Amino acid sequence: MDREGEIIYSGLFEETAFDHLMQNRIQSVLLILSNYDAFLLEEDGRIEEQIFNEYVSLNLRYPPKFILVTTSEQALKTLERESVDLIISMLNIGGMDPYQLSKTIKNQYPAIPIVVLTPFSREVSIKLKHEDTSAIDYVFCWLGNTDILVAIIKLIEDEMNAETDILEVGVQCIILVEDSIRFYSSYLPLIYRIVLKQSKKFMAEGLNEHQKMLRMRGRPKILLARNYEEAIDLYQKYKSNLLGIISDVSFNRNGVKDQFAGVRLAKQVKRDDVYMPLVLQSSDIKVAAIAKDLKVGFLFKHSKKLLRELKSFLNYNLAFGDFIFVDPVTQREVERVSTLKELQDKLLRIPDDSLRYHFQRDHISKWLKARALFPIAEVIKNLKIEDFGSLEASKSFLYNTIVNFRISKGNRVIAQFYPDRYDKYVKFARIGNGSIGGKARGLAFLNTIINNNIGELNFENVEITIPRTAVVGTDIFEHFMDSNNLYEVALSDFSDEEILDRFVKAKLPSVSEVYLKRFISVVNNPIAIRSSSVLEDSHYQPFAGIYSTYMISNTDDIDVVVRQVADAIKCVYASVYFKSSKAYMTATMNIIDEERMGIVLQEVVGQQHENRFYPTISGVARSVNFYPIYPEKTDDGIVNVALGLGKQIVEGGVSLRFSPGYPQKSLQLSTPEYTLKDTQKTFFALDLDNHSFKPSVNDAINLLKLDAKTALKDGTLRWLGSVYDYQNNIIRDGVTFKGIPLITFANVLKYDTFPLASIVKSILAIGQREMNQPVEVEFAVDLQSASGKHVFYPLQIRPIVETEESLKEDLLSLTPDRHLVYSTLALGNGVVDDVKDVVFVKTDGFKAANMVKMVSVIEKLNQSILNENRNYILIGPGRWGSQDPWLGIPVKWPQISGARVIVETALDGFSVDPSQGTHFFQNLTSLRVGYFNVN
Structure with missing residues (x-):
């Protein structure tokens, strides 16, 4: 087993339904007591405040409301008009005595528990023996501490929820067998205080604040038995989920006091489970010898250290506190763990004899169950050393089980980042408490639907998972902007370079370095710093590709990498206020001052090849295909894939287009001529030279543009490559032949060496079903993973906006030769009637080499038309918005934001597939810009 390698989660563990626990609660308590008792109980007349403070100190929610009355008449009237869950009465009340009052109430309200509180005295105890207490559920001694009220409420709540929570969910329990009012009134507050404090500790196993609070519900329940029959019933019912028993020795059996009832109970329990923790407590010191023979604990009730000894028993024997591994001979401590993570970290160095000792006694699973880690505890409980060839093998199994459990937990939630x-x-x-922004929400949603639909995504030797991610909340952005007084420069007309310079010189919050250092220390690969603004990837204005994404090589000293990541974060923050972002804000009628930026810190997917790093495949998939080519259908979807980093696709470079329904059919590969002309020639990779990154307006500053021969050298064309045999004018699949290497994805799409089409088809179907509308998904694939498994990484999901406007015009009646532009490949549905101008790129003497020079001209025209509040039709050759200047004019969306209709045309020898699956195109569809392709 490779301890440093990734362990793949197998879907073994079911999520514990903490939200289903503790469904029945005490929400209102009726207190019946005299004014004098009220004064004694409250001290200064504020019982609710004391109980509230007690709840807060124990991290408990939902403190009950208290209703105080002083006479039996007031009590009965209150019950008529108020909802009451529990009645607590003192002995001295006005009107009828508490025993008669209890009978009256029980007759009318049989479901409401009734508790009587008495002062502790010998006289009261004698009096109680001669009273009819059949209508009273419990009698407790008031010992001057509000702990008793918390214990009463929790005891009754445990009783109300025990059957469901213990038997259906697996919550553990402790049985207290005691018939002395005086002693269980002392024991229960102590036990609950220990249990609830223990719960505060195991809250740390929760990955965020919500999980932590829910985990409190999984604390062990305390069940009180006051005679032998009750004790046996509770034991038989819950023994599979029992942490231990604390039992008196002398109590009623068959209605008669039995001096050795507790001994009988201990013998029964030990026959069933020799290792079940059990302690006998008695006023007779001679019982200590009997307890020793039975190999159970003993507490002397008259000991001055009784409660301390009980506390020690609970912490050591009932799996509370730290887990202490001991030497089985000397009983000396050899190792100590306080969390599941610590158990994982120390497991393989624990001495074999100590581990065997604790395994045999089921100590580890009990400790885990006491901490509400039920799924993994069940696996370990059923783990038998003899089932393995060696103890070392069982250790490895246990280690892997813990790893898989922690992965499964981490896969399901947005955890709070605790360094x-x-x-x-x-x-x-999540770092911080602000919004995580649109892109991070999409990624978190992807993570959720992958884990919720794991059955549909079960492909042999393939793992489907998001990359390791930490999100910096928008509150950090706001603090950064305010503390550095950046809004004035950000909202000014300064150049992008001037704004960037001011941002980079500003300081991130001081705590940021701690978080960044911890994240970087865990991540082995390069790190992508991506934007995640509150407006990004929203349903109707996705802001796709508007803000910057930077990558850091993560190859230097950690302090250097921290500085570079911090600079990259500030660069992304600055990109909110770049000229293009402001233009986009204006075009979408948003107010830039309302924008807030989150940051996605993400492990870059791929492998290192000498000084470069890139994934085997990057892709963009859409669940709706606007331009199907027979036999493709619109709802089959469409995929664009490329070798290397995804910048190749999202910025409109050459990629391979295929339908996941027909992966073997691609127009680009239909003839050798098409293949040579229309397949990817270059790809992007990250330069691992740490000095290649500098804060820059250009987020591709440290990216390399490489050719197919480099990929052949790196071995990545093994799955994606073909060779052009120029002597015979044929394309040969595979890269073992002589000829020109080509990026055709042949082994993946034709021969299914990796089930890319099937995976994408499933992801799109799940995404569209979960979002209830068509979706676009970005992804990357690593086919060279060290684990031996191929890994498919979904990187982003966003909705595709489809409008369903009614169109009154009869398109079939239109005659093409009477219209300025006519196309059978068009996107959008409706009438645009606010167009005043046409911006047309002349085709006479057109040269593709001049594409880049045209950008600034078009940008100036766009701005001048916008200044006059006019809109226009934009017509030009090639693919608008492509960052490959040989495919089209490489404008960014804000540079043509006044266009209401965009037309892509063809020239002789210059024909390009319609734009589809890019950030640029996503903005067209979401902003309802008409699109024509005239080829």
Whole structure:
């Protein structure tokens, strides 16, 4: 087993339904007591405040409301008009005595528990023995501390929820067998205080604040038995989920006091489970010898250290506190763990004899169950050393089980980033408390639907997972902007370079370095710093590709990498206020001052090849195909894939287009001539030279543009390559032949060496079903993973906006030769009637080499037309918005933001597929810009 390698989660563990626990709660308590008792109970007349403070100190929610009355008449009237869950009465009340009042109330309200509180005295105890207490559920001694009220409420809540929570979910329990009012009134507050404090500790196993609070519901329940029959019933019912038993020795059996009832109970329990923790407590010191023979604990009730000894028993024997591994001979401590993570970290160095000792006694699973880690505890409970060839093998199994459990937990939630507990098993974490922004929401949603639909995404030797991610909330952005007084420069007319310079010189919040350092120490690959603004990837204005994304090589000293990541974050923040972003804001009628930026820190997918890093495949898939070519259908979807980083696709470079329904049919590969002309020639990779990154307006400053021969050298064309045999004018699939290497994806799409089409088809179907509308998904694939498994990484999901406007015009009646532009490949549905101008790129003497020079001219025209509040039709050759100047004019969306209709035309020898699956195109569809392709 490779401890440093990734362990793949197998879907073994079911999520514990913490939200289903503790469904029945005490929400209102009726207190019946005299004014004098009220004064004694409240001290200064504020019982609710004391209880509230007690709840807060124990991290408990939902403190009950208290209703105080002083007479039996007031009590009965209150019950008529108020909803009451629990009645607590003192002995001295006005009107009828508490025993008669209890009978009256029980007759009318049989479901409401009734508790009587008495002062502790010998006289009261004698009096109680001669009273009819059949209508009273519990009698407790008031010992001057509000702990008793918390214990009463929690005891009754545990009783109300025990059957469901213990038997259906697996919550653990402790049985207290005691018939002395005086002693269980002392024991229960102590036990609950220990249990609830223990719960505060195991809250740390929760990955965020919501999870932590839910985990409190999984604390062990305390069940009180006051005679032998009750004790046996509770034991038989819950023994599979029992942490231990604390039992008196002398109590009623068959209605008669039995001096050795507790001994009988201990013998029964030990026959069933020799290792079940059990302690006998008695006023007779001679019982200590009997307890020793039975190999159970003993507490002397008259000991001055009784409560301390009980506390020690609970912490050591009932799996509370740290887990202490001991030497089985000397009983000396050999190792100590306080969290599941610590158990994983220390497991393989624990001495074999100590581990065997604790395994045999089921100590580890009990400890895990006491911490509400039920799924993994069940696996370990059923783990038998003899089932393995060696103890070392069982250790490895246990280690892998813990790893898989932690991965499964981390895969399902957005965890809070705790620097002291963050490690590689946390898949998605949040830094700060602000919004995580649109892109991060999409990624978190992807993570959720992948885990919720794991059955549909089960492909042999393939793992489907998001990359390791941490999100910096928008509150950090706001603090950065305010503390550095940046809004004035940000909202000015300064150049992009001037704005960037001011941002880079500003300081991030001081705590940021701690978080960044911890994240970087866990990540082995390069790190992408991506924008995630509150407006990004929203349903109707996705802002796709408007803000910058930077990559850091992560190859230098950690302090250097921290500085570079911090600079990259500030660069992304600055990009909110670049000229193009402001133009986009104006075009979408947003107010830039309302924008807030989150940051996605993400492990870059791929492998290192000498000084470069890139994934085997990057892609963009859409669940709707606007330009199907027979036999493709619109709802088959469409995919564009490329070798290397995704910048090749999202910025409109040459990629391979295929339908996931017909992966073997691609127009680009239909003839050798098409293949040579229309397939990818170059690809993007990250330059791993740490000095290649400098803060820059250009977020591609440290990217390399490489050719197919480099990929052949790196071995990545093994799956994606073909060779052109120029002597015979044929394309040969594979790269073992002589000829010109080509990027055709032949082995993947024709021979299914990796089930790319099937995976994408499933992801799109799930995404469209979950979003209830067509979707676009960005992804990357690593076919050279060190684990031996191929890994498919979904990187982003966003909705595709489809409008369903009614169109009154009869398109079939139109005659093409009477119209300025006519196309059978068009996108959009409706009438645009606010167009005043046409911007047309002349075709006479047109040269593709001049594409880049045209950008500034078109940008100036766009701005001058916008200044006059006019809109226009934009017509030009090639693919608008492509960052490959040989495919089209490489404008960014804000540079043509006044266009209401865009037309792409063809020239002789210059024909390009319609724009589809890029950030640029996503903005067209979401902003309802008409699109024509005239080829």
